[in-house]
Amino acid sequence: MRAAFEGSQAIARAVVRCRPQVVAAYPITPQTHIVEGIAKLVADGEADCEVVSVESEFAAASVVLGAAAAGSRAYTATASQGVLLMAEVLYNIAGMRVPLVLTCANRAVSAPINIWNDHQDAMAVRDAGWIQLFCTDNQDAIDTTIQAFRITQDTELPVMVCVDGFILTHLFEPVDLPSQEQIDMFLPPYRFSRTLDPRRPLTLGTLVGPEHYTEVRAQLHGDLEASITEILKADADWADLVGRRAGGLIKLDGPHRAKIGILTLGSVYGTLQEAARELLPGTPLRLMALRCFRPFPAEALRRAVEGLADLIVLERAIGPGAGGILATEVRAALAGLRDAPRVHGAVAGLGGRDIPLGILSRLLRLAEAAEPVRCTVIDLRSAPPARPGGAK
Amino acid sequence: MSTSPETIDLRALRRRQPRFSGMDPGHRACQGCGQSLAAHIVTEAAGPDVIVANATGCLEVFSTPWPQTAWRIPWIHSLFENTAALAAGIETALKQQGRPTKVLAFAGDGGTFDIGFQTLSGMIERGHNVLYVCFDNEAYMNTGVQRSSSTPHAAATTTSPAGRVRPGKRHLKKDLLAIIAAHHLPYAATATVAYPGDIKAKVRRAMAIEGPSFLMIHAPCPLGWMHGPELTIKVARAGVETGLTPIIELERGEVVSVLPIREKKPVTEYLRLQGRFRHLLGDDPVAVEERTHLQALADHNIETYGLLAREGDLRDSLSAALVRRGGAIR
Numbered sequence: 001m002r003a004a005f006e007g008s009q010a011i012a013r014a015v016v017r018c019r020p021q022v023v024a025a026y027p028i029t030p031q032t033h034i035v036e037g038i039a040k041l042v043a044d045g046e047a048d049c050e051v052v053s054v055e056s057e058f059a060a061a062s063v064v065l066g067a068a069a070a071g072s073r074a075y076t077a078t079a080s081q082g083v084l085l086m087a088e089v090l091y092n093i094a095g096m097r098v099p100l101v102l103t104c105a106n107r108a109v110s111a112p113i114n115i116w117n118d119h120q121d122a123m124a125v126r127d128a129g130w131i132q133l134f135c136t137d138n139q140d141a142i143d144t145t146i147q148a149f150r151i152t153q154d155t156e157l158p159v160m161v162c163v164d165g166f167i168l169t170h171l172f173e174p175v176d177l178p179s180q181e182q183i184d185m186f187l188p189p190y191r192f193s194r195t196l197d198p199r200r201p202l203t204l205g206t207l208v209g210p211e212h213y214t215e216v217r218a219q220l221h222g223d224l225e226a227s228i229t230e231i232l233k234a235d236a237d238w239a240d241l242v243g244r245r246a247g248g249l250i251k252l253d254g255p256h257r258a259k260i261g262i263l264t265l266g267s268v269y270g271t272l273q274e275a276a277r278e279l280l281p282g283t284p285l286r287l288m289a290l291r292c293f294r295p296f297p298a299e300a301l302r303r304a305v306e307g308l309a310d311l312i313v314l315e316r317a318i319g320p321g322a323g324g325i326l327a328t329e330v331r332a333a334l335a336g337l338r339d340a341p342r343v344h345g346a347v348a349g350l351g352g353r354d355i356p357l358g359i360l361s362r363l364l365r366l367a368e369a370a371e372p373v374r375c376t377v378i379d380l381r382s383a384p385p386a387r388p389g390g391a392k
Numbered sequence: 393m394s395t396s397p398e399t400i401d402l403r404a405l406r407r408r409q410p411r412f413s414g415m416d417p418g419h420r421a422c423q424g425c426g427q428s429l430a431a432h433i434v435t436e437a438a439g440p441d442v443i444v445a446n447a448t449g450c451l452e453v454f455s456t457p458w459p460q461t462a463w464r465i466p467w468i469h470s471l472f473e474n475t476a477a478l479a480a481g482i483e484t485a486l487k488q489q490g491r492p493t494k495v496l497a498f499a500g501d502g503g504t505f506d507i508g509f510q511t512l513s514g515m516i517e518r519g520h521n522v523l524y525v526c527f528d529n530e531a532y533m534n535t536g537v538q539r540s541s542s543t544p545h546a547a548a549t550t551t552s553p554a555g556r557v558r559p560g561k562r563h564l565k566k567d568l569l570a571i572i573a574a575h576h577l578p579y580a581a582t583a584t585v586a587y588p589g590d591i592k593a594k595v596r597r598a599m600a601i602e603g604p605s606f607l608m609i610h611a612p613c614p615l616g617w618m619h620g621p622e623l624t625i626k627v628a629r630a631g632v633e634t635g636l637t638p639i640i641e642l643e644r645g646e647v648v649s650v651l652p653i654r655e656k657k658p659v660t661e662y663l664r665l666q667g668r669f670r671h672l673l674g675d676d677p678v679a680v681e682e683r684t685h686l687q688a689l690a691d692h693n694i695e696t697y698g699l700l701a702r703e704g705d706l707r708d709s710l711s712a713a714l715v716r717r718g719g720a721i722r
Contacts (some may be wrong), residue, residue, distance in 0.1 A: 021488045022481065050488045052475065055514035062474035062511065066445065066481025069468055072483070072488055092470050196466040196482060197441045198493055205446075205469035206456035 007138040010175050011103060013140040016047045017183045018149045020075040021190070022067035024052040024060045028082040029115045030165035031105040033314035035077055037185075042147025057082035061089035061102075068098045070203060071197070073149065073190035076100070078105035078334060079165055083121040086187065087128065094129025095220065096205055099152040100132075100159070103145065106266065107165040108222075108351040116352020117165040118316040119265060122293075123203045123325050129220050131159040131227055136251060136269040138168055141177045143246040144291075146178065147234040150187050152232075155227045164267040178242055184364040186241055191340060221314045226297045231292055239261075247291040249300040252367075254286035260367050261286035261305060261341065264314040265293065268348075268355050272314075273358035285364075290326070298333035305334065310367035314359075314378075316349040323347075323375030344373040353379055401425060412440055414419060415632050419462040420454040424621025425584045427451055427527040431498065432611070434525055437595035438496060440465060441718050443486075445479040448472035450534045451527065461518050473507035473517035473528030474501045476515035477541025479522045487521070494599055494678065497524040501542035502532045504608075516575040516604045523605045529613040530565070534601045537616040541566040544636070545689065546682040547668045549616070554671035564689075573645040578603045581641040584610040586628035590639065591652065597641075610637045630662040632709050634688035638697045652701035656694065659686045674717045 003213075007014070011034050023042075025035040029049070035051075054060045057078050058312035078086060083104060093100055103123050108114040122132060131151060135141040141163045148159040163169055169286045192250050194202055208216055231246055239245040253273055254261075262272055269289035275286050281387065286351075288304055290297075303309050313327040322328065327345030334340045344366040349355040414435025421428035431451055435442075441717035444467045446452050452469045455462040470478045486493055497515075499508055503534035505525040515522060516544030531549045532538040539552040544565045548554040552561035572580050578601045583591045591609060598605035614621045614627050632651060636659060640649035659684065672686075673678045694700060701709075 005602055016630035022484050024484075046486070052480065052518065053485055054480075055510060055517075059477035059480075059511050059514055062470065062477035063481035064483065065474075066468070066478040066483075067485040068481075070485035070489075071442065074485070074689045088471060089474060094469070111699040190688045196468060198441050198466055201464055202465050203456055203461035203467045205452075206461065207456045211425040212458055219576050256479065312713065348406065 001172055004172050005031065005175045005177070007141060007163065007171050007173075008033030009037045009117065010142050010177060011046060011145055011163065012041060012171075013177055014145045015075055015157055016041045017178070017180050018146055018187055019047065019095045020049050020183065021063060021072035021223065022050050022074045023076065024054050024063035024074070024178070025076050025078065026054055026057045026066070026082060028057065028079050030107060030117075030135070030169045031077045031082070032104070033169060034103055034105065034137065044292075053055045053176055057085040058089060061086040061093065062179060064100055065089060065093050065096070065098055068097070068100050068192060069194070069196050071190070071192055071195040074100055075102070075390050077103040077105065079105040079114075080109055080121045080321075083125055084109065088123055090098065090125050090130060092130040093158050095216075095313070097156040097220075098158065101145065101148045101152055102158065102160045104160050104162045104164040105169045106162050109190055114351040117167050118350045119162070120317045122160065122162045123317040126294060128169070129157070129224060130294060131155070131157055131224070131231065131292075132162060133159065133231075133291055134162045134265045134289070134293055135168065136247065136289050136291075138171060138173055139244070141168060142175055142177065143238060143242075143244065146183055146186065147246060150233050151167070151230050153188075153190065154230045155223065157224060157227055162266065167267045175242070176242070182241055186238060218344065228292070228297060229293055229338045247289065249292040249297040250302060250304050251289040251291055256307065258286040259282040259307070259309040260311045260312070260364060261288060261308045261310070262289040262314055262363060263326075263330060263386055265290055266316070268314065268316070271355055272315055272360060275357040279360060296329055301330065301333050302337055305341050310344065311341040312344045312346055312363050312366050314346045314348060314363060316347070316379070318347050318350065327375065342372040344369070344376040346373070347375065348377070348379040348380045355379070412436060412446075413441070414438065414440070414463065414465040415455065416462045416464060420457065420620070421450070422615055424614040424624040425450075426613060426624050427500070428454065428528060429585050429624070430515055430527050430591065430609045430611045433591045434496070434595050435465060437592035438494065438523070438599055441492070442494050442496050443480060443482055445470070445475050445495065445497045445502035446675045447475040448498040448534070449503055451498060451500070453534060472503055474511055475503060475508055476511040476522070476524060479524070480515045480518065480520040481521050483520045495522045497522055499524070499526055500533070501526060501528045501530055502540045505541045505566050513575065514653070516572070516606070517576050519603055521602055521604070523595070523607065526606070526608040527611045528608050529611045529616060531613070531616050533613045542568070545685060547670055548671060549668070559671055559682050560668070569642070570642075572606050573642050576645045578607060579605040579641075579643055581606070582608045582610065582627045582637070582639050584632060584637055584639060584699075585612070586625050586632060587639070587651065594641065616668070618670070619665050625661070625664060627665050629709070630657065630665060633657045634659045634662045635694040636662055638693045639700055640697050647697060650697050650699055651709060653694070653699050654701045656700060659683065661688050686698070
């Protein structure tokens with residue numbers, strides 16, 4: 001059924017149709033509308049689900065961990081400081097191989113405090129062991145959320161669905177909300193191989209010494225890499241069912257003959273598509289959105305950049321003292337590739353700064369540089385203050 | 393059919409014994425460990441239809457060195473400070489699924505008084521049907537005897553050492569039970585390994601309650617308290633008999649029963665057994681002053697909770713059980 005929803009309400013409806021049994025969350029902008037939506041649907045009797053309004057994001061993550069381990073499909077949502085407060089539990093959930101879905105309504109991280117969108121929160125936990133999928137629009141957010149519940153169950157790896165705060169969560173646009181019947185066909189009832197049950201007592205979360213720890217961590221790494229198969233399969237099966245893919249590993253747009261490509265994460269992909277169409281019609285340009293950031297799809301990326309002379313990486317996060325986080329990983333993935341494109345790193349849109357269509361021509365100028373641009377904050381209004389954040 | 397003594401298989405006999413134990417022996421706890429004793433008693437009283445959420449700490453470490461486990465009941469450890477929230481999540485899942493299994497949360501004093509305090513308060517406030525057991529050995533023993541907010545005033549730990557200027561911990565032991573009681577939860581109690589029957593009775597009462605309950609068990613740590621492993625019970629009992637360890641029961645925040653003291657002992661009877669108080673036993677003015685402080689604290693407990701045995705208290709600190717003076721929960 002195609003109808004106009006606020007992004008958060010659409011996500012809430014998609015989550016409820018995935019039949020979660022326990023939802024726990026703590027309020028943080030811009031995630032709140034999702035959890036409010038779920039709470040209302042549960043209050044209206046549209047889901048047989050317990051909503052636990054906890055005292056912190058740290059507790060939210062812990063509650064859903066316990067619920068999933070006790071055999072219930074569980075879900076939480078957060079953003080920004082909430083992700084950071086959860087960080088210890090997020091590592092623990094992945095290490096314990098417990099299936100969970102978390103929506104991250106991406107938001108900047110303090111200080112300075114800022115409630116608007118960028119990707120610093122998700123980047124801060126990129127090595128926690130979670131699958132991280134970035135959505136380009138609200139249809140993508142709905143479809144990815146539904147797929148995430150199946151991926152997490154099949155892989156016993158937690159999945160973080162990254163949705164740009166405000167830009168998507170608070171945007172009204174028409175989406176196709178899959179029916180309960182469609183979702184039930186796609187998503188089997190929850191099951192967990194190590195459910196806590198007195199009839200079959202298991203010990204979970206034991207102390208593991210140096211003689212076994214390396215193997216456990218190596219297994220997590222290997223299984224996360226191998227989860228690409230399940231991520232692709234979920235998308236393919238979903239396409240068979242509803243006639244629409246959510247983007248696989250990397251979304252691609254533009255002619256094969258293009259010599260310049262732009263790779264990004266999240267909703268700015270749509271901005272770049274529109275800019276290319278409106279401002280530079282006829283200019284061959286390959287636009288890419290990395291949907292699957294963890295596991296990092298190095299092979300798929302190498303194929304996606306074939307034939308490019310220059311690849312510009314546009315990202316909404318920064319590793320202070322190091323540069324672009326995504327750009328660094330892209331360079332590592334392309335290292336040693338024959339005829340690899342030059343990789344230019346651009347940071348923009350931090351803390352909700354609007355990325356206008358005009359960004360495209362500024363990005364393309366990077367390809368004209370004599371040497372690859374390592375990292376430039378491309379939308380600076382002025383030079384940074386002498387003492388950032390400090391009072392005069 | 394008769395069985396000659398030669399053919400009796402002791403192991404088979406032991407397996408047929410009806411008494412349930414949630415925790416197997418052979419784990420790696422120290423000799424005389426009060427916590428392992430308390431955990432054993434709690435799981436025995438709680439029975440097999442439970443799920444345990446266990447905080448990081450000695451109990452977790454000595455019972456589950458991969459690939460071994462001492463647990464015969466479903467058991468999960470996640471982190472240090474999230475045990476109450478973890479238990480709340482398990483309980484919520486069981487409730488949604490319609491499973492009647494009781495959830496227990498196990499943590500030490502560090503995980504309860506300090507780092508896990510917030511999740512505990514949240515769990516109780518939301519009314520989760522969980523029995524939270526705090527094994528109180530009054531310091532961070534797992535990391536090597538650092539002070540916690542449960543460490544008694546003037547006790548020496550590695551981070552509150554007794555020196556020429558400072559006589560051990562400067563601050564008072566946090567009155568956690570009063571804070572727990574302020575949540576007006578259905579049931580809260582203290583207990584001690586010196587009285588195992590009392591622990592079992594309290595666990596059984598808590599198991600029968602639909603809602604949050606809290607049990608704090610005083611559990612000596614021979615390593616951290618610096619006493620011989622054979623003295624664990626004696627030390628724990630001296631804590632009760634001096635008034636330093638009040639053993640009480642609360643329903644909805646109100647005291648409904650206490651373990652009465654028949655023969656009140658001076659606090660030095662408790663202090664002299666333990667190396668962590670050794671610096672308080674001399675005649676120097678600081679030692680005398682701190683002993684006076686501790687005696688005042690014990691006297692305050694005795695007065696506040698009415699701990700002295702009354703005429704007609706048939707069971708007390710010598711006969712080792714609880715005298716109930718009211719309350720509704722049996």
